[in-house]
Structures are given as structure tokens and as C-alpha cells.
Amino acid sequence: MITYLINSLKSEKKISQEQTQRLDNLSTKVDELKLESYEAKLNPHLFKNILNSIQSNAYQTYYTIDKLANVLDYILYESKDNFVTIKDEIDFTKNFIEINKVKVSPLFDFQVKTKIDETSPYYQEKIILPLLSIDFIENAFKHTDFQQANSFIKIMLELNNKSFQIQVINKISPKNSLKKETGGHGSQSLKHRLKMVYGDNFSLSKTVEQDMFIANLKINLHEFYTKMHTN
Secondary structure, eight states, rough: HHHHHHHHTTOOOOOOOOHHHHHHHHHHHHHHOOOOHHHHHSHHHHHHHHHHHHHGGGHHHHHHHHHHHHHHHHHHHHHGOEEEEHHHHHHHHHHHHHHHHHHTTTTOOOOOOOEEESSSSTTEEEOOOOOTHHHHHHHHHHHHHHTTOEEEEEEEEEEEEEEEEEEEEEEOTTTOOOHHHHHHHHHHHHHHHHHHTTSSHHHHHHEETTTTEEEEEEEEEHHHHHHTTOO
């Protein structure tokens, strides 16, 4: 699916030779991926929407191809490790957000706030599971009602000396039920993955409050690190 979409994008006359080369490189990386497992993590429809959107603007195309290349590099190479550094996971999350923003009007209320203590002992430590943010970001773009004037998406990333937190809040349509999403397969598989590694040293919640969907993950890094190095 992703390979087909990349080839379709290359056929556009407005794509420059340099951009075509970048897409060739991306296509090679996609071929290296085990699509049966990775496309379960990365929704191919998400890439379809992204690649369709970036055809409209040459600069935007170059910029987004660069971000998409970074995302694929991370999935292909870094995420094969059991743990990654929080710095690398945050960089991946920012790139993943950027390629999703292509689909959104510049006037849309999209907020990304980071409160990262780079002096934290865990910032450069391989202590976090890779690709934790995908579920949160994909759900936000999937369920946000972009037609409402007061619609929004807010993403917060925070790291301190004790914990790492991801919170995503987005406006939803009253007709858009998220009951299945809050307890569905994606949510349960993420929770199981976290439980297997972090035990009781994390909290995960996905709730609907009025017209807002709130997803929150907090990992107690201090407790987990202490247990990991004392057992």
C-alpha cells in the first residue's frame, strides 16, 4: 500500500528530480520493512492521506518527505530495540506530528507543548518503549471533527526527574462515539505492552468528557529504573 502511494506521488509532474530521488529512497526503505507487522502499527490510510495532501505544494512536499523519511528510519532501525532513549522517542513523535499536520488547515487550532528537562538522568537513557505515541496521535486525527469552528488538537509531552508523560486532547463530534476506541483492540494492546514491561509503574487512561477525548500516559521512570537496576 505505502509503496503504491509513493509511486503514485512520483508520477506527479510537479515533483522535482531531487524529490523523486528522495521518494525512491523511501520506497527502498519501505521494501525493507516487514509490512505485515509494521502496517499494523502505522495505518496505511494515514499515509495515503498524507501523500495525497503533500502533492499540492512543492515546498510542503520536500519538507514532509524529509519528515516521513525520518519516521521510516526510526521505525526501521531504532524501534527494533527493546528500549529507546526518550530523546529519540520525542524526536520521532514530533516528526510524526508534522507529517500529520499536512492534512490540516494552517488556521486549525493545533497545539504542541513540550516540557522536557534535558538534564533529567533519563533523557539519554534507553528506558522507553518505542512508538508509544502512534496510538494517541492517530486517534486524535481520526476522531477530531475538523468541520467545527472551535475544533482543536492539543498534544503535551513532559519529562522530569521522575516521569515521562504524553497527553492528547481533541474535540470530537457529538455523533462520534468513542466507546469502542476507549476499550478497543488498539487500547488494550498498548496497555498489555506497557504492563508487560513497566508493571505497575505507569498509568494509562482514555476518557470522553463532554465533547473532548482525553488520552493520557504517564510512566514512572524513577521507580522502573530503580527496579530494573536492583533486580
